[in-house]
Amino acid sequence: MSARTGVRRAAILAASASLALLAVPTATAAPAGLDGPALAKKLTKDVQVEAVNRHLIAFQRIAERNGGNRAAGTSGYDASVDYVAGKLRAAGFDVTTPEFTYPVQVYDATTAKVGSTSYEALPMEYSPQTPVGGVTGPLRVVAEDGTPGCEAEDFAGQDFTGSIALIRRGSCTFDIKHRNAAAAGAIGVLVANNAPGPLGGVTLGQPGVVPTGGVSQADGTALAARAGEAVTVDLRFHEEEKVSRNVIAQTRTGREDNVVMAGAHLDSVEEGAGINDNGTGSAGLLEAALRLGGSPKVNNAVRFGWWGAEELGLVGSTKYVQSLSFEQQLDIALYLNFDMIGSPNAAYFVYDGDDSDGVGAGAGPYGSAQIEKAFTDYLTAEKGVQTEGTDFTGRSDYGEFIAQGIPAGGLFTGAEQIKTEAQAAKWGGRAGVAYDPNYHGAGDNLGNVDRVALERNSDAAAWVIASYAISTEDVNGVPARSSRAAVRASARTFHVAEHHSHAEAS
Structure with a gap:
C-alpha cells in the first residue's frame, strides 16, 4: 500500500459517507490519547487510508480480469498472491510463497426435491453425504426469530423425528444449527441464505452429524411455503486434492525466537471479488507491512501471513501452523488476525481473549487477554470508539494458532449477523440490517466498504503490531519495564532501610 491513489484522504472519507449503510459514529468525548512506543506512533501515522484503498482497487481489478473473483484455485487468487508478494519483496522483506494441498468437494448430487420441483442444495464442507437417491422426510421449518436454529428451544413444538429441517441463516454457526436440528431428530438440514444468491462455499467447521446443504434465499422462501410435504435431499460429492499458496514475509531485523505474527486471508469466495471479505484485512495488513519496511528498528521480528483457502475451511493457516515444529511454534510470541475490517454497516469487535463476555468457546491461550486490551485501549483512547467482544468461534485463521496454545487476538467488523438497536446507537449505521449485507455475495465490491471503519482498524492494527514489535x-x-524498574527501586529502598536498621542496632 505504499503507492498513493492521487485522491486526497478527505475526499475518500467524504465519499465513503455517501454509502447507504455507512456506520456514522455517534458523538463521543474527545479521546484521551494513549502513550506508546515511538515506532507505534510513527507507523500509525504512516498508514494512510488512501494507500489501503489503493490495494482494494488492485484486488477489485484483479477480480474483474479473472472471472469476477479471487477464490482459491483460480487465476484471480494467483494474481493476488503475486501482487502482495511483489510489493513485499520490493519493500525488503524475506518473502516466501509456500505451497499446500487442500481437498476440494466436487459435487455429484445437489438437490432438494419436493414433488416434481427440484431446488439446488449445495453440500457444506464437512457435511456427511446422503446415500445414492438421498434421504426423504417431512419438511419442518424452524421459525425465523432473531436467532433461528441457534437454541434447542427453536425445535420445540414440532416433531422433527425423521424430518428435513429448514433453517434460515444468521446469528450462529452452521454447525450449531445443524447439531441442534439433529438433536431434535432431523435426518437432514437445509440452511437458507439470508441474502440474495446461493449458499455455497461454506463450512460446518468440523465433521458434521447429518447431511447439511445450503439453498438460496429465494429457494428457502419457496421451500418454507411447502412445510409438511415430503422432501428428498440428495447431497453427494467426491474430493480432489488441489494446490494453493500462502504468502509469508518476515522482517530481516528483530529476535527470531520471539516473533510477532499478523495475518489475514487473501482468498475470496467464488461469488465475488471479496473486497471486504477479506480484501480489507489483507490491504490493511499489507500497508502496515510496507510502511514498517523489511528492516525496521525492532526488538522482535515481525512475520506477516496472507492465507489461502480460508473460505474452504481455514486451510492455508492451518497447514502453515501444523507444518511448524514445536520449537518453531514456540518462536511465535503471538498471532494477530484481521478478517473483515471495513464492513459497510460496521461493528467494532475485538476478539474476546479473556472470555469476559462468557459466550461460546471461552478464553484464548494465555496472553490473549492482553492482546484484547491492547486493541481496545487503542480504539477507545485514540479513536473514541467503544468496542465489544467477539467470541473465538473458529470461523477465521486464528483457529490453529489457538489450538497450539499461541495467544491470539484481532479485529472484526461483522459479517451476516444483524446489528442491534443498541449497537446502532453506539456506532451509527442501521439496526436490523446485517453488518455486511453483501457477505459472500457478488455485492462485496469496492463500493461496499466503510472507509471510516477501515481507517480506524488499519490504524489499530499498525499500533498494536508496532507496539509488540518493541515489546511482548x-x-x-x-512485568512491564516500568514495573520492573519499580521493583528494583523498591528493592534498593529495602536494602537501604535494612542497612540503616543494622547500623542503628550496632
Whole structure:
C-alpha cells in the first residue's frame, strides 16, 4: 500500500459517507490519547487510508480480469498472491510463497426435491453425504426469530423425528444449527441464505452429524411455503486434492525466537471479488507491512501471513501452523488476525481473549487477554470508539494458532449477523440490517466498504503490531519495564532501610 491513489484522504472519507449503510459514529468525548512506543506512533501515522484503498482497487481489478473473483484455485487468487508478494519483496522483506494441498468437494448430487420441483442444495464442507437417491422426510421449518436454529428451544413444538429441517441463516454457526436440528431428530438440514444468491462455499467447521446443504434465499422462501410435504435431499460429492499458496514475509531485523505474527486471508469466495471479505484485512495488513519496511528498528521480528483457502475451511493457516515444529511454534510470541475490517454497516469487535463476555468457546491461550486490551485501549483512547467482544468461534485463521496454545487476538467488523438497536446507537449505521449485507455475495465490491471503519482498524492494527514489535512483555507474562524498574527501586529502598536498621542496632 505504499503507492498513493492521487485522491486526497478527505475526499475518500467524504465519499465513503455517501454509502447507504455507512456506520456514522455517534458523538463521543474527545479521546484521551494513549502513550506508546515511538515506532507505534510513527507507523500509525504512516498508514494512510488512501494507500489501503489503493490495494482494494488492485484486488477489485484483479477480480474483474479473472472471472469476477479471487477464490482459491483460480487465476484471480494467483494474481493476488503475486501482487502482495511483489510489493513485499520490493519493500525488503524475506518473502516466501509456500505451497499446500487442500481437498476440494466436487459435487455429484445437489438437490432438494419436493414433488416434481427440484431446488439446488449445495453440500457444506464437512457435511456427511446422503446415500445414492438421498434421504426423504417431512419438511419442518424452524421459525425465523432473531436467532433461528441457534437454541434447542427453536425445535420445540414440532416433531422433527425423521424430518428435513429448514433453517434460515444468521446469528450462529452452521454447525450449531445443524447439531441442534439433529438433536431434535432431523435426518437432514437445509440452511437458507439470508441474502440474495446461493449458499455455497461454506463450512460446518468440523465433521458434521447429518447431511447439511445450503439453498438460496429465494429457494428457502419457496421451500418454507411447502412445510409438511415430503422432501428428498440428495447431497453427494467426491474430493480432489488441489494446490494453493500462502504468502509469508518476515522482517530481516528483530529476535527470531520471539516473533510477532499478523495475518489475514487473501482468498475470496467464488461469488465475488471479496473486497471486504477479506480484501480489507489483507490491504490493511499489507500497508502496515510496507510502511514498517523489511528492516525496521525492532526488538522482535515481525512475520506477516496472507492465507489461502480460508473460505474452504481455514486451510492455508492451518497447514502453515501444523507444518511448524514445536520449537518453531514456540518462536511465535503471538498471532494477530484481521478478517473483515471495513464492513459497510460496521461493528467494532475485538476478539474476546479473556472470555469476559462468557459466550461460546471461552478464553484464548494465555496472553490473549492482553492482546484484547491492547486493541481496545487503542480504539477507545485514540479513536473514541467503544468496542465489544467477539467470541473465538473458529470461523477465521486464528483457529490453529489457538489450538497450539499461541495467544491470539484481532479485529472484526461483522459479517451476516444483524446489528442491534443498541449497537446502532453506539456506532451509527442501521439496526436490523446485517453488518455486511453483501457477505459472500457478488455485492462485496469496492463500493461496499466503510472507509471510516477501515481507517480506524488499519490504524489499530499498525499500533498494536508496532507496539509488540518493541515489546511482548505483557503477553509473555513478564512485568512491564516500568514495573520492573519499580521493583528494583523498591528493592534498593529495602536494602537501604535494612542497612540503616543494622547500623542503628550496632
